[in-house]
Amino acid sequence: MKRYLSITRDPLDEAGLVADRTLSSGMGAAVYFSGVVRGQEGADAIVALDYSCFVPMAEHQFQRLFDRLAQRGSVESVRLVHRIGRVPVGESSLWIEVVSAHRAEAFAACQWVIDEMKQVVPIWKKPVTAADACLPSDSNPAS
Amino acid sequence: MTIPVTFWSYFAELAGCSETVVTVSEPTTVDGLLAALYQAHPALAELRRSTLIAVGVEYQDGGYVLKPGDHVSLFPPVQGG
Numbered sequence: 001m002k003r004y005l006s007i008t009r010d011p012l013d014e015a016g017l018v019a020d021r022t023l024s025s026g027m028g029a030a031v032y033f034s035g036v037v038r039g040q041e042g043a044d045a046i047v048a049l050d051y052s053c054f055v056p057m058a059e060h061q062f063q064r065l066f067d068r069l070a071q072r073g074s075v076e077s078v079r080l081v082h083r084i085g086r087v088p089v090g091e092s093s094l095w096i097e098v099v100s101a102h103r104a105e106a107f108a109a110c111q112w113v114i115d116e117m118k119q120v121v122p123i124w125k126k127p128v129t130a131a132d133a134c135l136p137s138d139s140n141p142a143s
Numbered sequence: 144m145t146i147p148v149t150f151w152s153y154f155a156e157l158a159g160c161s162e163t164v165v166t167v168s169e170p171t172t173v174d175g176l177l178a179a180l181y182q183a184h185p186a187l188a189e190l191r192r193s194t195l196i197a198v199g200v201e202y203q204d205g206g207y208v209l210k211p212g213d214h215v216s217l218f219p220p221v222q223g224g
Contacts, residue, residue, distance in 0.1 A: 035224050051223075054151055054216060058223075060200040082223060094224050114224060120202070122195075122216075123223035124152035 001070040002077035005062050007055055009085040012092045017079065023099045027076050029106035033114065035094035037087050041127040048133065051084040051093060054122040058082075061121045065113055074105040078113065082123065093125075144169050144211050146176055150187075151218035154194075157186040167209065173198070174205035176215060193220055 002022075014034060021030060037049050062080065069075055080096045087093045096113060100106040117123075145166050155161040165179050173196055181188035196203055197216040209215075 052152055054149075054197075054218070057197055057200040057216070117223050118221065120221065121223045122151060122197070122218060122221050124219065125222045126153075 001066070001075055003063075003066045003070075004077075004079040005059065005066070006081045007053060007058055008081060008083055010083070012081055012083055012095050014092060014095055017081065017095060017097070021097065021099070022077070024076060026101055027099050028101055029103040030097060030099045031103065031106035031110045032095065032097035033110055034092045035114075036092050037089050039089040044127060044129065046089065046127040047130050048086050048088045048128040049093065050086050050126040050128055051082075052124050052126070053082075053084045055084075058121050058123055062117070065116050065120070068116075069109060069113060072105075072109065074102075075100045075109050078109070080113065082121075084123065086128065144171070144209070146209055146213055146215055148176070148180060148215045148217065151216060154187060154190075154217055154219060157190070158184045169211075170208050172205060173203055173207045173209065173215065176209060177205065180217075187217070190219065194218070195220065 018032070023030060039045060066078055069078060075098055077099045078097070083093045096110055098106045098109040100109065145164050147162065147164050149162050150158045150160070165176055167176055167179060177191070195218050198207060198213050
């Protein structure tokens with residue numbers, strides 16, 4: 001199974017990611033999901049989310065998830081990009097694509113990776129309101 | 144044996160620092176290290192039930208026996224996506 005992982009502070013280039021897609025002739029499904037920062041966190045209006053990340057562990061845990069995904073045997077490739085740092089409302093913080101032969105497998109695998117990520121990958125988010133938007137982005141010195 | 148400990152996310156605010164070093168005798172488990180750590184950082188003790196523990200880049204539980212060179216990380220439930 002081919003895999004691509006990026007944890008980046010840069011805005012996600014979704015058009016570029018889609019343009020870079022490769023799939024073999026036996027593949028009939030390419031499912032991708034883009035997670036976008038909402039303008040509301042609970043009852044509060046926000047302008048951004050500050051994502052912090054323990055990068056070496058996050059990369060390791062993502063690769064372990066990809067290893068488990070590969071064991072399912074039905075996925076040809078997975079590509080995942082997670083943005084960290086300050087992500088404004090309306091911009092994407094997560095992009096994931098799964099390629100497989102059939103759509104059911106691709107949808108299920110995409111959902112599975114996201115669900116598992118939210119259990120084990122050390123990334124955290126902190127809401128940013130308009131009042132504190134001018135403060136520097138919060139991140140751990142070691143991230 | 145000295146064990147470096149990193150606090151992630153809002154645990155750093157609760158601890159008042161993002162990193163510290165804990166001196167423990169050998170052999171010591173993660174639970175033993177936490178007992179010493181919670182004395183110095185009582186605000187973290189209140190969140191012990193939801194605390195996630197890693198040694199290096201792997202999750203570990205309280206029974207893990209620490210070795211020289213280990214680096215412990217403590218953090219709240221993760222929130223990626």
